[in-house]
Amino acid sequence: xxWKREGDRVSIEMNFDDWNMxxxxxxxxxxxxxxxxxxxxxxxILGLVNRLNEGNPDFTPYEIAExxxx
Numbered sequence: 001x002x003w004k005r006e007g008d009r010v011s012i013e014m015n016f017d018d019w020n021m022x023x024x025x026x027x028x029x030x031x032x033x034x035x036x037x038x039x040x041x042x043x044x045i046l047g048l049v050n051r052l053n054e055g056n057p058d059f060t061p062y063e064i065a066e067x068x069x070x
Contacts, residue, residue, distance in 0.1 A: 001013065001014045001015070001018060022052075023049065023052075026045055026048065026049050029045050030042045030045045030046060030049075033045055043064045043065070046062040046064050047064060049062060050062055050064075
């Protein structure tokens with residue numbers, strides 16, 4: 001795996017198995033966020049997953065519901 005930073009941009013090159021593991025870990029984080037056990041909202045995590053998959057023809061972006069007003 002390689003990592004490179006240029007200004008505010010970071011490039012990571014990884015093999016497909018690591019890519020799959022990253023998506024699984026983000027799925028667990030989303031579940032924890034939905035249960036209130038994670039300090040980041042599920043919408044932010046799913047937004048990251050959508051951005052990570054921009055340009056991936058085999059990916060269907062997640063729809064992120066707006067938080068209901070209290």
